[in-house]
Amino acid sequence: MVKDVVYHLLHNGAQSGRILMVHFDVGKDVGMPKASLFSIARRLFEEGVATSRIVPVAQQLALPPWLRQFEGVNLEEQDGLRAKAKLSNRERVENRLLHITSAVRIIESILSDQDPQAEINRRAAQCNPPQHPSRFRLWLLTYLCFGRDMWALLPPFHRSGHWNRERYPDRKFGAPSLAHGKHYGHGSSREMTEACIKSYRKRAQLGKPMATIYAEAMVEDFHCRVITHESGMKSYVQFQGEPFPTYWQFRYRVVKAFGKEMIQKLRYGSVRYRTRIAESRGRFSEEVSNLMERVEADGFYVKERPKGYVEGTNLPPLCVVVSRDVLSGMKLGIGFSFGAERATAYRMMLFCMAIPKNYFCRLFGVPFVPGEWPNQGLPGHFGIDRGPWARKELIEAMEKRFPIRDMAPSWSGQSKATVESSHPKDLKFEGKPTYVQSELTPVELAKREIIRLIQFNNGADMEARFDPDRDLAYVAPSPVGLWNYYDERFRNDGQPMRVDEAIRTFLTPIEFLVREDGVYLDGRRYSSEEFEATGTLERCGISQGMHSRVQGYVLDMCVRHVWIEVDGRLLELDAKLRIRGDEETLWMSIAELDQWAEARRAVNSAYRAHQHANTSDYRQRFEQSTGKSWEAGQRKSGKPKRASNFNAAGTSSSGKRRSA
Numbered sequence: 001m002v003k004d005v006v007y008h009l010l011h012n013g014a015q016s017g018r019i020l021m022v023h024f025d026v027g028k029d030v031g032m033p034k035a036s037l038f039s040i041a042r043r044l045f046e047e048g049v050a051t052s053r054i055v056p057v058a059q060q061l062a063l064p065p066w067l068r069q070f071e072g073v074n075l076e077e078q079d080g081l082r083a084k085a086k087l088s089n090r091e092r093v094e095n096r097l098l099h100i101t102s103a104v105r106i107i108e109s110i111l112s113d114q115d116p117q118a119e120i121n122r123r124a125a126q127c128n129p130p131q132h133p134s135r136f137r138l139w140l141l142t143y144l145c146f147g148r149d150m151w152a153l154l155p156p157f158h159r160s161g162h163w164n165r166e167r168y169p170d171r172k173f174g175a176p177s178l179a180h181g182k183h184y185g186h187g188s189s190r191e192m193t194e195a196c197i198k199s200y201r202k203r204a205q206l207g208k209p210m211a212t213i214y215a216e217a218m219v220e221d222f223h224c225r226v227i228t229h230e231s232g233m234k235s236y237v238q239f240q241g242e243p244f245p246t247y248w249q250f251r252y253r254v255v256k257a258f259g260k261e262m263i264q265k266l267r268y269g270s271v272r273y274r275t276r277i278a279e280s281r282g283r284f285s286e287e288v289s290n291l292m293e294r295v296e297a298d299g300f301y302v303k304e305r306p307k308g309y310v311e312g313t314n315l316p317p318l319c320v321v322v323s324r325d326v327l328s329g330m331k332l333g334i335g336f337s338f339g340a341e342r343a344t345a346y347r348m349m350l351f352c353m354a355i356p357k358n359y360f361c362r363l364f365g366v367p368f369v370p371g372e373w374p375n376q377g378l379p380g381h382f383g384i385d386r387g388p389w390a391r392k393e394l395i396e397a398m399e400k401r402f403p404i405r406d407m408a409p410s411w412s413g414q415s416k417a418t419v420e421s422s423h424p425k426d427l428k429f430e431g432k433p434t435y436v437q438s439e440l441t442p443v444e445l446a447k448r449e450i451i452r453l454i455q456f457n458n459g460a461d462m463e464a465r466f467d468p469d470r471d472l473a474y475v476a477p478s479p480v481g482l483w484n485y486y487d488e489r490f491r492n493d494g495q496p497m498r499v500d501e502a503i504r505t506f507l508t509p510i511e512f513l514v515r516e517d518g519v520y521l522d523g524r525r526y527s528s529e530e531f532e533a534t535g536t537l538e539r540c541g542i543s544q545g546m547h548s549r550v551q552g553y554v555l556d557m558c559v560r561h562v563w564i565e566v567d568g569r570l571l572e573l574d575a576k577l578r579i580r581g582d583e584e585t586l587w588m589s590i591a592e593l594d595q596w597a598e599a600r601r602a603v604n605s606a607y608r609a610h611q612h613a614n615t616s617d618y619r620q621r622f623e624q625s626t627g628k629s630w631e632a633g634q635r636k637s638g639k640p641k642r643a644s645n646f647n648a649a650g651t652s653s654s655g656k657r658r659s660a
Contacts, residue, residue, distance in 0.1 A: 008145040011111045019045040022141045026065050033066050035138040037117040066156040075151045096153040099127050100140045166190050186243035196253040214250050288327045291492040295379035297323040299341040304438035306445050320449050321345040329462045330479035331453045332375045336446050336557040351506035354497040364558050366450050377494030446557050500570045507553040514548045522597040526573035534566050
């Protein structure tokens with residue numbers, strides 16, 4: 001026996017006192033393997049085992065070495081996928097098994113023969129039709145050594161073609177050209193391979209097809225000319241006799257050198273490759289184990305155009321920004337902006353996450369039931385895109401609160417797949433473009449989206465996030481149910497934040513005008529008992545009409561409530577009506593308030609001209625009715641004389657009435 005060579009134990013003959021072993025010569029990467037039968041005295045074999053000169057192989061193969069890559073593969077199922085094969089692998093295997101069946105039936109007598117290998121060769125000649133002895137011996141011994149599994153007889157066709165073509169650079173391999181004959185084309189030399197790779201590297205661009213690169217390379221790099229045949233067909237020729245590749249030769253060498261993944265990324269872009277071509281790399285929730293360990297945020301637009309505050313007008317489309325927890329799938333915060341995905345919406349969303357949800361819902365007038373939206377605090381890992389949120393000053397401010405560990409590229413939905421997948425889906429209709437004009441105001445649309453978020457948290461199916469854990473057996477598969485399960489076990493990475501700190505950090509700073517009866521913002525009056533108790537209004541009244549200004553904060557989507565800084569304290573003020581009326585008019589956004597103020601400025605501008613014209617109009621009416629000037633008379637020096645001799649009744653002091 002040769003050192004470090006693997007032998008397969010075939011037969012341990014007690015009567016003959018010998019051991020029969022098989023050695024399989026796999027050979028090179030191509031060609032058929034060979035099987036040889038060896039015998040050794042039983043005494044010597046057992047002595048080698050006892051002295052550890054003969055040891056079992058650590059890994060026992062279930063298939064022959066040339067089929068090693070198919071270990072654990074269902075070959076029967078794989079064969080069923082070859083729908084267009086002229087001959088199935090099962091038919092090939094069964095055909096080989098049919099030839100060796102007669103020998104298998106009497107294998108004991110064959111192995112007990114004085115020369116078993118010669119007896120096996122003799123059985124090969126008895127087959128119908130006769131089989132080559134070495135091939136028949138390979139089939140029989142392979143079948144016996146590998147558990148009498150018929151799939152061990154599978155031909156190693158997967159090794160075909162794995163040889164170096166560059167050994168024959170002047171020979172053209174493959175099927176002959178149907179159009180130009182079998183001698184058309186050139187072999188694949190190392191020089192031509194390097195030229196193909198160099199040409200692709202020089203001409204490849206994002207979105208550029210391989211066919212276009214090849215067409216340019218043929219003319220610019222391989223110096224080919226295009227000729228037209230009598231049939232009108234065109235082809236390439238090289239007048240200097242230099243070799244040039246066909247399209248498939250060019251493509252094969254490029255794919256082999258750069259890899260299919262890199263070529264597809266360059267052709268379609270990395271985002272399309274990732275979303276449509278690349279294989280799945282697992283669930284996003286596999287990266288986390290705690291609540292708010294990772295949070296994703298993204299925006300979408302509602303399909304309706306909100307109704308403007310002024311009759312007959314509309315506002316820009318409403319953008320809704322939502323954040324979502326990766327572990328539980330619960331939506332944590334919501335923010336709004338008009339016309340675009342602005343930083344204002346992201347700041348409002350973070351404000352919503354940081355504060356108690358009963359407080360946030362009160363600001364919009366949304367009814368709140370405790371337990372329906374339980375999260376509070378900021379996350380430890382935030383996933384956002386390089387859109388409006390990614391403003392330098394905003395990022396720097398937020399990094400003081402929690403780390404932003406990654407920023408997904410814009411237009412990359414899979415980078416925030418958890419939140420992207422939960423956005424409302426709208427059908428896109430073909431034909432003439434249409435839009436939906438909402439009968440809801442922006443605040444009413446915001447209320448609807450807040451309620452939609454609460455509905456999602458209590459009704460979405462998160463069953464796919466449940467592992468077979470007995471503690472989860474009776475947990476409701478809603479985001480809130482999953483959140484409560486982990487929160488009760490203190491698996492929550494949320495960072496708390498005070499309400500006043502959240503207001504100062506996330507809401508929009510603005511300057512208010514303080515008058516003697518309250519605080520004003522674009523004509524809307526605000527006040528509260530706590531604010532009146534500070535004495536600020538009294539100090540403003542004493543200043544005899546000198547209005548002061550105060551710094552404060554607003555929630556852009558709803559200015560029903562505002563906050564102002566007074567003596568280092570943050571006070572919440574409520575909007576007030578100037579007269580008794582409908583309090584629903586107090587619920588408005590700052591965009592509506594701006595629209596109202598703009599409309600009033602236009603009216604007041606016209607009204608100032610109206611006042612002058614109105615004065616002139618009534619003065620003219622007086623002059624037309626009296627024939628005299630509105631201010632007819634003369635200014636005289638001195639004081640007017642007192643009519644002391646006449647009383648109001650027109651009589652003299654003596655009591656006599658003056659005659660006419």
